[in-house]
Structure formats: structure tokens, C-alpha cells
Amino acid sequence: MEMDKVFEALASGPRRQILAFLSKTELTTSDLALRFRMTAPSMSRHLSVLEHAGLVTSERRGSKVYYKLEGKSLVNTLTGFAFEICPVAGPLKRESRAMAKRQRATD
Amino acid sequence: MEMDKVFEALASGPRRQILAFLSKTELTTSDLALRFRMTAPSMSRHLSVLEHAGLVTSERRGSKVYYKLEGKSLVNTLTGFAFEICPVAGPLKRESRAMAKRQRATD
């Protein structure tokens, strides 16, 4: 919803990668902290930024907090902005898929 | 091409708005500085960031430098990233257009 917060959240490489992790499965703060070799407080902060931007949601289960991707929110904001700036993008869908695939391949 | 630079460039509200201005026509540094009530040096810096991210190109004509949007670069990076994180976005195109329209309407 708030474009400012979304783009601020996405400005950080680690945060974009957190989203990539969460695109596969839910994970807890400490799960992610381990994978990023980062302290739990630092990770908690990143997750807070992502949550305030509406890009992830959290759910407490017992003593752990699980974070989950809000994929629609991400896609709608990004494509909404792209079309606002460049409304000619009709034929780009197929091309973009191919590009996404190439980028995954070079990770 | 370099996702880091693109997202860093888009993290600034003024820079996103500069892209919106450039989506309609080419403009010079001082044109944009006037519209944003910003000094020319500040604007020059923003344009430099956008150019290094590949989102705009510049062309000197006489003593003025004209900046132009690289729409494809923007759209490819954003949709490429969106599909990488959330590859389910097939049916979202129409929806996104509608959203872009709504956002323009509330400017």
C-alpha cells in the first residue's frame, strides 16, 4: 500500500534475499538469522521493516514467530509502479519471465 | 542490469518522481531542478544515481544535458525480481494495470 515503505524495504540486498528465502517456505527469526550469519536482533529489525511495508506477515506459534511472504503485495506494488512509469509494458510479460529465469540461473 | 543499483536508486521518493516526469518527455537538469524546487547540484546527483542504475540515459546538446527514461530497463528489472520472488504472477497483469491507474488517480 505505501510505496515509500516498500521501496525502502527493497533497497537492502539482505532484505531482498530474505524475501527469496520466504518465497519457498515460512521461517522464523532465528532460522533466518542463522542462514544470514546475522544476530537475531539484526534479523528482527529487517523483518520488522519488511512487515511494516506489508511484504511479509508474522504469526506467533508457541515461542517462535513464523514469517511468511505476501507475494501479491510485492507483485502489485512493483508492477503497479512499473506500469505507472512505463505504461507500454504490455508485451513484456513473457520476456520478464525469461529474464527472471536467467537471473535465478546465475545466483 | 545491476539489481542493487536499481533498487537503491528507486529507494528515493524524489528519484521515483523524476522517472515519472521523464516518462512523458525528455528534460534537462535545470528543468527538473526547477520542478522539484531543488538546486541544480542536488538534481544532478539524483540523475547520476539514476543513470548509473541504467534507468535513464543522458545526451548533451549544446550546453544542456537531456535526460531520457530507459523504460525497458526499469520494467525488466522490477518484473524480473517480482517473478523471481513470486513466480505465480501470471494472472496479475490486468490487475496491476488497474492498480497503476488507481494510483495515478490519487496523486
Next chain:
DNA sequence: TTGCTAATTAGCACATTAGCTAATACTATG
């Protein structure tokens, strides 16, 4: 060359961000 306009670069002040450690909640379990 000189003068004028446009653009950029350099240097400074201020605010913000990202990482850490230490301290503080919250939850489950002895």
C-alpha cells in the same frame, strides 16, 4: 579572450541505516 549559462564535483552538516551487545518481554517446561 571574455563573459554567460548549464552542469558537475568538492566539501560540509544533518539525518538515517545497519550492524553489534546488553537488557527486556514472551512462552513453554521443570
Next chain:
DNA sequence: CATAGTATTAGCTAATGTGCTAATTAGCAA
């Protein structure tokens, strides 16, 4: 209740970003 485990908040430092003014570079014209 006490303790351990998980998460978050507070407080700090180092680095970065954004705005400005002053100085410098590039181009055009007298």
C-alpha cells in the same frame, strides 16, 4: 516459581544518503 529458549527493544558506533554552498568544468557567443 524458576529456568531456558525465542524475539524484540534500547543504546551505541560506523557508514551512508541528502540537502546545501562554493568551486570547477564545458559549451556558446560576443
